[in-house]
Amino acid sequence: MKGAVLPLGLVLAWQGTATVFGLQSDTLSDPLQVLAALAAGLGDASILRATVQTVGAAAAGLMLGAGLGAVTGLVCGLLPVLSRLLRLLIEVLRPVPAVAMIPIALLVFGFGARLEISVVGFACFFPMLILTETAVRGLHPLGRDVARMLRLSLPQRVVKMVLPAILPRLFVALRLCAGIALIVAVTVEISSNPMGLGYRLMLAGQSMRPADMFATLLWIGLLGWGLNLALVRAEHWLFATGARA
Amino acid sequence: MSARRHLAWGLASLLVLAMAIGLWSWIARAGLVSAVFLPGPERTWAAIVKGLQSGVLVQQTGQTLRRMVLGWGLASVLGIGAGAVIGLSARARVWVLPLLEGIRPLPASAVAPVAIVFLGLSEQMILVLIAFGALWPMLLTTAHGVASRPARLAEVSRCLGLSRTAYLRKIALPGALPDIFGGLRLGLTVALILAVVGEMITAQGGLGTRILLAARSFRAPDIFSGVVVLGLIGLASNAILSLAEAWLLRWRPR
Amino acid sequence: MPAQILKVAPRPQPVTAAPLIRFAGVGLSFGRTEILRGIDLEIAAGEFVSVIGPSGCGKTTLLRLLAGLQKPSAGQVSMAGRPLRGPAPDIAVVFQDYANALLPWRTAAGNVALALEARGVPRPERAARIAELLQMVGLGAHAERFPAQMSGGMQQRLQIARCLAQDPSVLLMDEPFGALDAMTRHKLQDELRGIVRRTGVTAFFVTHDLEEAIYLGDRVIALAPHPGRIAHSFPVTLPPQRDQLSTREDPAFLALRRALFDFIQEASA
Numbered sequence: 001m002k003g004a005v006l007p008l009g010l011v012l013a014w015q016g017t018a019t020v021f022g023l024q025s026d027t028l029s030d031p032l033q034v035l036a037a038l039a040a041g042l043g044d045a046s047i048l049r050a051t052v053q054t055v056g057a058a059a060a061g062l063m064l065g066a067g068l069g070a071v072t073g074l075v076c077g078l079l080p081v082l083s084r085l086l087r088l089l090i091e092v093l094r095p096v097p098a099v100a101m102i103p104i105a106l107l108v109f110g111f112g113a114r115l116e117i118s119v120v121g122f123a124c125f126f127p128m129l130i131l132t133e134t135a136v137r138g139l140h141p142l143g144r145d146v147a148r149m150l151r152l153s154l155p156q157r158v159v160k161m162v163l164p165a166i167l168p169r170l171f172v173a174l175r176l177c178a179g180i181a182l183i184v185a186v187t188v189e190i191s192s193n194p195m196g197l198g199y200r201l202m203l204a205g206q207s208m209r210p211a212d213m214f215a216t217l218l219w220i221g222l223l224g225w226g227l228n229l230a231l232v233r234a235e236h237w238l239f240a241t242g243a244r245a
Numbered sequence: 246m247s248a249r250r251h252l253a254w255g256l257a258s259l260l261v262l263a264m265a266i267g268l269w270s271w272i273a274r275a276g277l278v279s280a281v282f283l284p285g286p287e288r289t290w291a292a293i294v295k296g297l298q299s300g301v302l303v304q305q306t307g308q309t310l311r312r313m314v315l316g317w318g319l320a321s322v323l324g325i326g327a328g329a330v331i332g333l334s335a336r337a338r339v340w341v342l343p344l345l346e347g348i349r350p351l352p353a354s355a356v357a358p359v360a361i362v363f364l365g366l367s368e369q370m371i372l373v374l375i376a377f378g379a380l381w382p383m384l385l386t387t388a389h390g391v392a393s394r395p396a397r398l399a400e401v402s403r404c405l406g407l408s409r410t411a412y413l414r415k416i417a418l419p420g421a422l423p424d425i426f427g428g429l430r431l432g433l434t435v436a437l438i439l440a441v442v443g444e445m446i447t448a449q450g451g452l453g454t455r456i457l458l459a460a461r462s463f464r465a466p467d468i469f470s471g472v473v474v475l476g477l478i479g480l481a482s483n484a485i486l487s488l489a490e491a492w493l494l495r496w497r498p499r
Numbered sequence: 500m501p502a503q504i505l506k507v508a509p510r511p512q513p514v515t516a517a518p519l520i521r522f523a524g525v526g527l528s529f530g531r532t533e534i535l536r537g538i539d540l541e542i543a544a545g546e547f548v549s550v551i552g553p554s555g556c557g558k559t560t561l562l563r564l565l566a567g568l569q570k571p572s573a574g575q576v577s578m579a580g581r582p583l584r585g586p587a588p589d590i591a592v593v594f595q596d597y598a599n600a601l602l603p604w605r606t607a608a609g610n611v612a613l614a615l616e617a618r619g620v621p622r623p624e625r626a627a628r629i630a631e632l633l634q635m636v637g638l639g640a641h642a643e644r645f646p647a648q649m650s651g652g653m654q655q656r657l658q659i660a661r662c663l664a665q666d667p668s669v670l671l672m673d674e675p676f677g678a679l680d681a682m683t684r685h686k687l688q689d690e691l692r693g694i695v696r697r698t699g700v701t702a703f704f705v706t707h708d709l710e711e712a713i714y715l716g717d718r719v720i721a722l723a724p725h726p727g728r729i730a731h732s733f734p735v736t737l738p739p740q741r742d743q744l745s746t747r748e749d750p751a752f753l754a755l756r757r758a759l760f761d762f763i764q765e766a767s768a
Binding site for chain 2: 002003004005006007084085086087088089091092093095096097098099100101102103104106107108179182183186187190191192198201202204205206208210213214217220221224225227228
């Protein structure tokens with residue numbers, strides 16, 4: 001509760017200053033105007049349309065990148081030989097900033113959803129790979145002995161022993177990647193791709209509509225915050241027994 | 246024995262990397278992917294050499310590096326300073342930290358349009374963008390590290406009669422160093438990303454501008470050479486930070 | 500047998516009549532819980548006082564009051580005639596949890612240096628003093644080691660060295676050897692006695708080990724719980740020259756151990 005005092009106070013002070021001094025500006029607007037712009041954007045569904053574009057691209061990229069990353073990580077975790085062979089290749093590719101992929105994707109796909117999905121996918125791939133592999137590696141070696149005693153085949157072992165055991169950590173990795181996906185999607189839209197919330201934000205800034213700009217920024221913030229909150233809640237709910245203890 | 250095995254695996258891994266580059270070369274030469282999209286490693290290398298000889302690539306790399314390091318440095322000073330203050334004060338943690346935690350999930354690049362409105366398509370805008378984005382990881386990790394120090398050390402400090410600043414300098418900050426390094430590492434990654442984003446938006450030169458302009462005029466080798474250099478910057482900066490971390494945290498039990 | 504008990508230890512008694520430390524009617528309560536009540540205690544300069552009592556009797560709290568880490572809610576703690584307000588530089592505290600009390604990022608020498616830095620000892624003078632102190636606690640060869648590279652016994656030695664670097668007139672110890680194995684504990688007990696006798700420091704030693712309290716102390720204070728208060732003060736009538744084997748077989752030692760044991764049994768019941 002106390003944490004809410006400072007932000008509320010700042011917003012009130014901002015509104016108060018604007019009201020008292022009669023703010024008229026191309027660069028600033030007061031909280032009430034921002035709220036009005038947000039309401040208008042929600043009312044004519046333009047913000048919602050942009051949200052669907054951004055979230056859709058982020059989700060598709062997340063599924064693609066995190067999915068491939070999880071599978072690769074799982075295989076690397078189970079087969080240490082493969083992991084050692086691929087180590088240098090991964091270490092060389094991993095530090096490439098995802099945004100550097102934008103021009104390449106732009107060349108291949110042109111503007112649009114596919115550009116965004118591919119860059120988001122690249123950004124999510126490596127974190128998911130590393131976290132999944134670490135999770136598999138962290139499994140108790142006893143599990144492998146048990147599997148051997150039970151004469152489980154490799155696919156059986158994966159489905160019955162490995163996946164259930166790493167599921168909580170896999171979900172944590174997915175939550176992390178979801179945050180990355182949203183950030184990268186907005187970044188792609190701001191830097192090049194004319195669609196979604198990032199582009200709406202950029203456009204509002206360029207055409208001197210500060211209320212609209214801050215409204216979109218606020219909305220993006222709420223979206224990221226809500227997404228994180230929802231996933232944390234889901235994590236607690238799904239793995240209440242395992243993760244806490 | 247172990248060292249030799251280590252070396253053998255390293256060489257095998259290097260071989261795989263070489264094979265991947267070979268595969269890339271073969272795909273490009275066989276024309277499986279249009280040369281417009283995918284220049285082979287040979288053409289990429291040629292573009293790097295050309296850029297180095299003409300000095301253009303060197304200059305662009307320098308610009309990006311400068312922005313990354315400046316923005317990151319600024320964020321480090323501000324973030325570690327503010328984080329230390331917040332970490333030391335229980336009151337600040339209650340009143341201020343929730344606001345800061347709330348801002349963190351905001352994509353840093355989303356601040357770019359706002360920064361542009363105030364600062365224009367300028368050098369300062371790029372630096373502010375980088376510093377803003379890289380600030381949060383450092384601030385929050387420092388605050389957490391300083392706050393989670395063992396209470397015993399605070400008592401030791403009182404018993405020895407250390408001043409508040411001496412306590413901060415000699416006990417709280419060194420104790421938070423493992424956490425701070427996590428923030429520095431994350432901040433550096435963010436700084437490189439935002440340097441590229443800022444250069445893409447503002448066209449103020451640097452590698453980000455290079456690769457975006459090259460994409461607009463379908464000069465794929467120029468893009469790939471830029472991406473390779475960006476990857477090298479990421480690799481090298483991380484390696485330097487890892488070395489510094491290994492040295493400064495050598496006291497940690499292994 | 501009685502003759503041996505009567506052989507009073509020729510403890511080097513300081514000439515000064517006034518005690519160095521005085522607890523006068525000291526009490527401490529947290530809200531409605533009373534931790535300590537009516538503590539009256541005087542400690543002479545150079546004296547080695549051991550404090551025992553069943554768990555929860557406020558031994559550690561008594562030490563924290565003397566360290567200035569806790570303020571009494573009644574009465575007064577004074578040192579050399581002056582009331583104590585907060586930690587004093589010439590009172591050093593050896594904590595039980597040495598791993599938390601040392602700076603893990605500083606070497607042994609660096610940890611001792613911290614106390615010298617706090618006292619404002621000029622840099623050129625530090626090195627010699629550090630070497631001397633590390634030598635004194637038997638860590639002369641390990642100056643450049645980090646705490647994580649040391650055994651528990653070495654870490655506790657290091658903490659003692661850091662406390663001595665404060666050049667204290669009072670050394671407070673809160674179950675300093677409680678986490679160590681028996682062999683190491685005995686060795687450190689002897690070293691501690693040697694150091695205390697050589698430096699002439701006044702020692703206040705909290706422990707739950709009755710034999711340790713007798714072996715080290717000139718006097719053993721027994722605290723009774725709920726609320727914590729001083730129940731007895733046993734003088735230790737053993738010769739100052741003590742030995743792990745013969746002293747522990749001394750009838751006076753055994754008699755006192757019996758008395759303390761009975762007290763603990765009674766107090767915990």
